[in-house]
Amino acid sequence: MSGAGREAASFDALVERLRQFIDDEVIPGEDLGTAHDAQAVERTAAQLRARAQALGFGAPRTAVAEGGLGLSWEQCCVxxxxxxxxxxxxxxxQCAPPGQPDLAALEQLLTPAQQARWLAPLRAGRLRSCFAMTEPAPGVGSDPRMLRxxxxxxxxxxxxxxxxxxxxxxxxxxVAIVVARTEAGPSxxxxxxxxxxxxxxxxxxxIEPFAxxxxxxxRLEGCRVGPDxxxxxxxxGxxxxxxxxxxxxxxxxxxxIGLASRAMAMAQDHAATRESQGVPLAEHQMVQAHVADAHIDLYAARLMTREVARxxxxxxxxxxxxxxxxxxVSEAVCRVADSAVQITGALGVSEDLPLSMILRMVRPFRIYDGASEVHRAAIARRAFTRRLRP
Incomplete structure (x- = not known):
């Protein structure tokens, strides 16, 4: 087997171990009754994090030498x-926001001394970070020029x-990464x-559970920090x-994509066993349409995400x-989760299943990291100014 083949086989084996961990230990650890209890979620997450580290599951993008998995962006898609x-x-x-995006940026920007003070403990899970940029009106939201x-x-x-x-x-x-305006500009x-x-x-x-x-x-009022x-x-900035x-x-x-695919898998299982008008829901064309559209959305979402990762x-x-x-992707996963709730009916909007929580979890993505409307405006501006062809 070639070196590339061995590497692919090793990664496939790693993913299979992850899949078993998620199925056997992580999903069973979800307690929907405490989904909005931050302390309960933290206790469960800490136990699972220790178990993941014991299994050798380090942060995906962190280098192997630093205790991570050293995955490429394309491998991260899987x-x-x-x-x-x-x-x-x-x-x-160790791939939940804001920690993983913070790590990815700080690894490129911090000096060796700053890395020793902040990055090393962040990688090890001894510190948590947040990214403090958004402000209440009239401060910065979707327009970064409004930073106050x-x-x-x-x-x-x-x-x-x-x-x-x-x-x-x-x-x-x-530790917070605070974005503030200096004489030279945002920093x-x-x-x-x-x-x-x-x-x-x-x-x-x-509306999000397990946040x-x-x-x-x-608020920062006279908050003094050193030159480092x-x-x-x-x-x-x-x-x-x-x-x-x-x-x-x-x-x-x-x-x-993973969360939405789980929702649709649950909806399909329900449709295969729940009967209406003498036949399983899975035999009704309207249900089949929901399922087919969900598979199309997820397929396209995966392809698009992997292309950007490459x-x-x-x-x-x-x-x-x-x-x-x-x-x-933000709109596709909403459609998929919404269809899963629709297929499962009253059960879908209850908290007997996690489907309503999945829908609540994915909905804010259409706002976070730039609202869809803001991105559409930017996409169109670039298309016109650069004369991009579709």
Missing amino acids: WLEEAGRSFLGPLAL STAVRDGEGWRLDGHKWFITGAEAAD WFMVDTTTPGFERVRAIRT LGGHGEI ALVGEEGQ LAYAQLRLEGARLFHCMRF DLDAGRSIRHSSSMAKVF
Whole structure:
């Protein structure tokens, strides 16, 4: 067998081990009754995370030498889809937002000293991160030019002031990547959440279950950090945010394809056994149409995501293609989850099955990491300004 063949066989075996872990340990660990209890979710996730590490399941994109799996972006498409079939899978396997996108960006931007202070413990799971960019009106939302948080030089360090909200993972975070405006422009700062002047105002409840760390509101008032808190170059914060978002969008696509495929598999099992008008639901053409459309959506979503992943592996720009993939996949997984609920009827909207929770989990993806409408506008602008052919 060639070297490439051995590598493929090794990866296939790794994925099979992951599939068994998800089926045998992670999905059975889901307690729908505590889906909105952050402490209960954290306890279960911590147990599963320890078990995953014992099985050798490190962070997918982190280098093998650093305790990760060193997977390519294309391999991550398979890995994260399997992990994403469970609400708890990404939490157990160090590929849940915001941690994994944060790691992917910080690995490229931090100095050796910063890596020792923040990156190494983040990789090991001893620290949690959050990415603090979004602000309440009139601050930054979909338009990065509206950033209002400020960072002013204060002696050798910086003084940060601002108001952030809907910051994923903020409640459980030990360190925040704070985006603030300096004289040179938007910049990134590593801020330990125990720093005086860093205040967690509240956890914002959303429709999502199993949202470890929640979506927090943060205030920074006279929050002073040292000179080593600045990430990369001053004024390059928006470029860094784009770097982070491209990977984050793909990770979302991969995970939610897995969750939506689980929903449809459950709906198909239900339709095969539940009868209506004397025959199984699976024999009704309207049900068949829902199933067929779901398979088409998932097939297209996988192909699109993997194509973008190949471009990323090859070092090609994915700004345009990742926007298109994000819009399509976010809407496709919603259609699939909605069809699964429709096929299962009253059972689907109950919490006897996880289908309604799956629908609630995937719905916000049409807003997170850029709303579909914003991406469509950007896609069209690029098509016209660059005279792109469809």
